[in-house]
Amino acid sequence: MNNRISIHQYMNDIGDRLDREFSNLFPPSWKVPETLRESMSYSLMAGGKRMRPLLVIAACEAGGGNRDAALPVACAVEMVHTYSLIHDDLPAMDNDDYRRGKLTNHKVFGEASAILAGDALLTHAFYSVIQASRQHGVPAERVLSIVEDLAEYAGPRGMVGGQVADMEGEQGLTTLEQLEYIHLHKTSDLIMFSLMAGGHIANCSDSQIESLRTFGHHIGLAFQIQDDILDLVGDESKLGKPVQSDLKQEKVTYPYFIGLDASKREVERLTAEAKRVISEGNFTDPTRLLEISDFLMARDH
Amino acid sequence: MNNRISIHQYMNDIGDRLDREFSNLFPPSWKVPETLRESMSYSLMAGGKRMRPLLVIAACEAGGGNRDAALPVACAVEMVHTYSLIHDDLPAMDNDDYRRGKLTNHKVFGEASAILAGDALLTHAFYSVIQASRQHGVPAERVLSIVEDLAEYAGPRGMVGGQVADMEGEQGLTTLEQLEYIHLHKTSDLIMFSLMAGGHIANCSDSQIESLRTFGHHIGLAFQIQDDILDLVGDESKLGKPVQSDLKQEKVTYPYFIGLDASKREVERLTAEAKRVISEGNFTDPTRLLEISDFLMARDH
Numbered sequence: 001m002n003n004r005i006s007i008h009q010y011m012n013d014i015g016d017r018l019d020r021e022f023s024n025l026f027p028p029s030w031k032v033p034e035t036l037r038e039s040m041s042y043s044l045m046a047g048g049k050r051m052r053p054l055l056v057i058a059a060c061e062a063g064g065g066n067r068d069a070a071l072p073v074a075c076a077v078e079m080v081h082t083y084s085l086i087h088d089d090l091p092a093m094d095n096d097d098y099r100r101g102k103l104t105n106h107k108v109f110g111e112a113s114a115i116l117a118g119d120a121l122l123t124h125a126f127y128s129v130i131q132a133s134r135q136h137g138v139p140a141e142r143v144l145s146i147v148e149d150l151a152e153y154a155g156p157r158g159m160v161g162g163q164v165a166d167m168e169g170e171q172g173l174t175t176l177e178q179l180e181y182i183h184l185h186k187t188s189d190l191i192m193f194s195l196m197a198g199g200h201i202a203n204c205s206d207s208q209i210e211s212l213r214t215f216g217h218h219i220g221l222a223f224q225i226q227d228d229i230l231d232l233v234g235d236e237s238k239l240g241k242p243v244q245s246d247l248k249q250e251k252v253t254y255p256y257f258i259g260l261d262a263s264k265r266e267v268e269r270l271t272a273e274a275k276r277v278i279s280e281g282n283f284t285d286p287t288r289l290l291e292i293s294d295f296l297m298a299r300d301h
Numbered sequence: 302m303n304n305r306i307s308i309h310q311y312m313n314d315i316g317d318r319l320d321r322e323f324s325n326l327f328p329p330s331w332k333v334p335e336t337l338r339e340s341m342s343y344s345l346m347a348g349g350k351r352m353r354p355l356l357v358i359a360a361c362e363a364g365g366g367n368r369d370a371a372l373p374v375a376c377a378v379e380m381v382h383t384y385s386l387i388h389d390d391l392p393a394m395d396n397d398d399y400r401r402g403k404l405t406n407h408k409v410f411g412e413a414s415a416i417l418a419g420d421a422l423l424t425h426a427f428y429s430v431i432q433a434s435r436q437h438g439v440p441a442e443r444v445l446s447i448v449e450d451l452a453e454y455a456g457p458r459g460m461v462g463g464q465v466a467d468m469e470g471e472q473g474l475t476t477l478e479q480l481e482y483i484h485l486h487k488t489s490d491l492i493m494f495s496l497m498a499g500g501h502i503a504n505c506s507d508s509q510i511e512s513l514r515t516f517g518h519h520i521g522l523a524f525q526i527q528d529d530i531l532d533l534v535g536d537e538s539k540l541g542k543p544v545q546s547d548l549k550q551e552k553v554t555y556p557y558f559i560g561l562d563a564s565k566r567e568v569e570r571l572t573a574e575a576k577r578v579i580s581e582g583n584f585t586d587p588t589r590l591l592e593i594s595d596f597l598m599a600r601d602h
Contacts, residue, residue: 026457030457030458031458032457032458032462033462033465033469035465035469036457036461036462036465037457040457083420087416087417087420090413090416092411092413092416093413093416110393111393112391112393112394112468113465115388115391115393115394115416116388116461116464116468118420119384119388119420119423119461120456120457120462122420122423122424123423123452123455123456123457123461124452124456124457125452126427126448126451127449127453127456130445130448130449130452133445134449140441140442140445141441143441144431144441144444144445147430147431147448148428148431148435150427151424151425151426151427152428154424155421155424155425155428156327156331156333156337156338156341156421156424156425157332157333160417160420161332161333161334161337161421163417164334164336164337164414164417165334167413167414167417168334168336
């Protein structure tokens with residue numbers, strides 16, 4: 001790791017590396033129906049922020065681990081995130097035609113294809129995780145823990161559970177407690193998983209893994225509150241989408257419950273607490289994780 | 302294993318054991334939205350044949366392995382099978398209102414719920430596989446191989462790929478080669494996985510795992526051809542569904558390409574070959590696998 005490059009350069013480097021990795025996702029020798037390959041690639045390459053893969057790699061490097069060994073898991077978590085977006089956008093769910101300015105998967109390939117592309121990405125994510133052992137010699141016990149965590153944090157107790165609660169919340173009033181449940185599981189769970197998985201690859205201690213989990217819990221919640229704030233008072237040209245869409249859709253948000261100023265203070269408090277936990281976690285080099293938390297708090301889109 | 306009970310009793314015992322296992326799927330301490338728990342359980346308990354779990358356990362016992370250690374993987378493969386049925390039945394896919402005489406998942410819980418129940422079952426299957434190590438001490442390297450195989454045989458190169466090819470086939474003419482590709486991946490892949498996984502739990506040798514794979518390939522294809530035959534000349538009261546639905550839907554089948562008699566002979570040839578491979582595989586006790594292949598060939602529903 002070269003600490004002299006800026007955090008922006010660090011993030012760009014990881015994004016580029018990931019794009020190359022994805023383009024090698026299916027070796028030409030693999031017999032996969034062409035439409036499936038295309039629809040999986042379309043959404044994977046649709047210009048996401050790559051925040052979760054970044055966290056896998058930054059956590060791994062914070063623990064003194066090797067970036068190459070973290071790549072299969074970084075790819076896996078982005079595949080899981082992408083599958084969840086494809087399914088969320090479906091007509092039966094949020095019914096969105098656009099995401100990040102591009103047509104959603106089902107608008108391009110049709111609903112059946114979109115459902116199957118999501119299924120394929122979710123399943124293939126687990127294949128990718130295993131390659132950390134096959135290609136980079138990460139110990140089997142560590143990879144098992146990563147698989148177990150991914151299934152837990154992305155599954156019924158995790159991300160899918162959060163999505164179900166969100167769907168039900170849209171049909172009636174939601175309390176602040178329910179909103180926190182939704183945010184925790186829809187967003188923070190996969191962020192916590194990313195950090196813990198990076199820690200496993202770096203062979204971190206149990207207490208370090210727990211610090212990474214707490215860090216992820218806090219920045220995940222801060223990230224989501226920041227999203228709510230940006231929707232309310234952000235700059236449309238930077239966001240790439242209309243502001244106050246939550247208000248128009250009558251979605252409850254943090255500012256709705258505790259007000260705008262208290263929401264901003266909560267983002268600051270969570271970020272400071274996240275940084276404290278990591279600083280005290282006895283990591284080889286926590287700098288990038290600290291920079292990332294500052295970057296996320298200051299973001300305007 | 303008690304060889305004195307009949308194959309029917311053996312199959313019933315395993316089915317009962319699996320039902321009990323499923324009812325413990327989520328400990329009460331797990332916070333899962335109630336609707337998600339219900340919709341996952343509804344389809345899991347909708348009266349499937351439990352053929353794939355049976356094969357996991359029979360392969361494990363053929364290799365001298367312990368039934369308890371095979372149960373987490375047996376549950377996992379049934380969850381994967383069930384998720385695939387829930388998604389296949391969706392309006393955007395096959396648009397089926399009934400399966401095995403019961404309303405399909407989306408007819409009871411709605412489309413969004415059905416998509417998410419499928420996603421949750423697929424993800425949770427991987428969690429269940431890991432429990433073979435956590436609860437029964439199956440070596441981590443073996444469990445990694447099972448996870449890798451499940452992701453491969455259920456993923457884009459496997460079951461999902463077969464589903465995509467099937468969907469595309471419905472829109473135009475299909476060749477016998479394409480039909481075999483669809484059958485191989487939609488049906489045989491998960492059957493092969495089940496047998497190989499059982500072999501891994503029993504700590505089978507590489508050549509035994511390969512024998513189990515070949516056995517699965519052959520009985521999987523025979524199973525599918527038998528399905529085609531039963532659809533053409535079966536007994537509606539035993540099948541629980543109208544015959545000749547393939548003809549009415551203009552679906553191409555084995556009898557369509559090679560005729561009814563040649564299809565029957567092919568089922569017999571594949572079954573005999575499957576039995577030969579297992580008999581010569583140096584297994585501790587291959588009897589149940591041989592009985593299961595005879596049972597499948599003789600089935601009338």
